Amino acid sequence: MGDTESSRRIYEEILAADPLSFEALFENAVLMDRCGEHAAALQRLESALEAADSEKSARDVKLILAQVKFLQKDVKEALEIYEELVREDPKDYRPWFCQGVIYSLTERNKEAREKFAKYKEKKFEVDAYLQSPLSRTKLFGMEDSYIPGRRECCKSIPLCFIIFLF
Secondary structure (H helix, E strand, O other), X not given: OOOHHHHHHHHHHHHHHOXXXXXXXXXXXXXXXXXXXXXXXXXXXXXXXXXXXXXXXXXXXXXXXXXXXHHOOOHHHHHHHHHHHHHHOOOOHHHHHHHXXXXXXXXXXXXXXXXXXXXXXXXXXXXXXXXXXXXXXXXXXXXXXXXXXXXXXXXXXXXHHHHHHO
16 A cells, blocks of 8 residues: 555454454554564464454464564474464465475475475465565565476565465
8 A cells, every 4th residue: 555554544444343354464464564563463463363263263363473473584483383283284285385485485495395295295276376476585585596396487476475365
């Protein structure tokens, strides 16, 4: 939206009506984090996690929490959250895929290949989500690196773009 306060107000209105709105929680947490409100962003997500009224809602909040941890450069904690999600439901492709992307972004290619192989083994299909290449350099300050099995046009996969689509 460009205008931080207008965006914040809109997200707060949405969250007042639906405190577990995945898109509003995600966008609001990213906005708060980008505005330097790191602890408040995490607290907002922790409160949403406590308020989660279903396993699906709780998993969605945990996915957002892991993403924000990654954006805050807490890679270890983000990966631990994804591991917890995998243990809870190994059939859910999202944590497998996000782990693979994080490992790729952090140049841990062996681990990335393992996670991508796991998602591929389970025949998880996410190509529809990866149609718009964006620069990791712009979003994360990292050099572009190849993600195994991705088409040439989709080498740059910003994690915040991916998780928002889930």
